[in-house]
Amino acid sequence: MGASQIKVGSNEPRTQSQDSRDEILKAAMHLFANRGFHETSMSEVAREARVSKALIFWHFKTKEELFVAVLNRLLEPYFIDFAEEAAAMDERAQIQKLVEFYLLFVRDNASSVRFFLAQMLQDQRLSESLNDQVLKLYTGYRAMLIELIASAQQKGICPRRSAPEAAAGFLLSALNGLLIEYLFLGAKAVDPEGAVAMVGEWLFGDTSQSSPSQGGA
């Protein structure tokens, strides 16, 4: 229905097909992320993308192929390099920056994080590639933490004497716990600042508490 009329102001000459493919991906992202794989039908995607169902199958051979395309698209913002952000900081500041970064990212990408988590929990077969990539992210983050903690311990900044691996594992668990707490209870229950302060207190024996309130039942 008049799809050829739509020519939103994009000066760059993209093939018309790229446009429709993108529209389909956008619609599929939205639907898959909010309803999951099995609960989303190709007809719904077609309707939301204002495109015929057959066109989707022209762009993507099967529903699964569309799904993994969506997965990869949603995963893109997850790959950023932290290195440039923490150029000349001491270990302690780097660790805290890392923690804050994790939590802010989760807050800003809550919907896709929720989607990935649910997807990996439920349908392991469909999300094998997803599993690999997430695991890669996870181990990378973990390795950075271990290195930072070990370095901090050597410099004597960190009084805690646990093995860096164990400390990093525990810290990561706490972060993941905050993640799911955030997913369920929303922003009201978790604030990055408080968590960062908590980590500082735990790892470095801090007692400076900038925000001493935060009671809850």
Next chain:
Amino acid sequence: MGASQIKVGSNEPRTQSQDSRDEILKAAMHLFANRGFHETSMSEVAREARVSKALIFWHFKTKEELFVAVLNRLLEPYFIDFAEEAAAMDERAQIQKLVEFYLLFVRDNASSVRFFLAQMLQDQRLSESLNDQVLKLYTGYRAMLIELIASAQQKGICPRRSAPEAAAGFLLSALNGLLIEYLFLGAKAVDPEGAVAMVGEWLFGDTSQSSPSQGGA
């Protein structure tokens, strides 16, 4: 097909209908927990329960009704009272027991925990009642932790000076983090003993490490 011939030796006189209803619930539990709501068809349930599909609709009006029945059945083992288990222990032992209990429970009920988590993350409408009950469990557990920590602080056992709410929240987050770590990486990555030791170290300034190994890359 000859279903009336099956008369497994059960001496107790339960109505035949209760038997079939139970068989259906068992099959549905298995299938729902391993595949989710939308991915499980009533015909599959019927086949696994070795019962006609119509009989399922005779016991349960709709698929959703069967589902919530399964939910409640799966939730039963989650309601236990901790009070009797920790009768005459000091706060520290109680806290550690509580932590150990949490982790052991997750390990022993991993499949249903995974199912609940995925279900709540994905389909909030269908799991409203589930949400309520889990939240109740959560806040109950949290309240116990808060009380124990506060009490330990008053007695001077716990040197950490954070607000009990904050400490309990952080501890709970760590536990939830261990939960999802366990769900993804399996038993090899998380051991309750190590976690309990870690908590002791964190909360009470312990340095006794009974199992000093456990390196990882």
Next chain:
DNA sequence: GCTGCGATTGACCGAATGGTTAGCGGCGTT
């Protein structure tokens, strides 16, 4: 103007879905 080709569509398909219905066997009651 014709041709060729990438992009797009409506109509269609078999399979599976959640749910219904008419009826059947067995058993306790009268």
Next chain:
DNA sequence: AACGCCGCTAACCATTCGGTCAATCGCAGC
């Protein structure tokens, strides 16, 4: 022996699913 009810089933129903196909549309090159 007739009745009625409970437990149960095979067959059926409308709808929706993922996927296919022949037929177009628009446009570049000749």
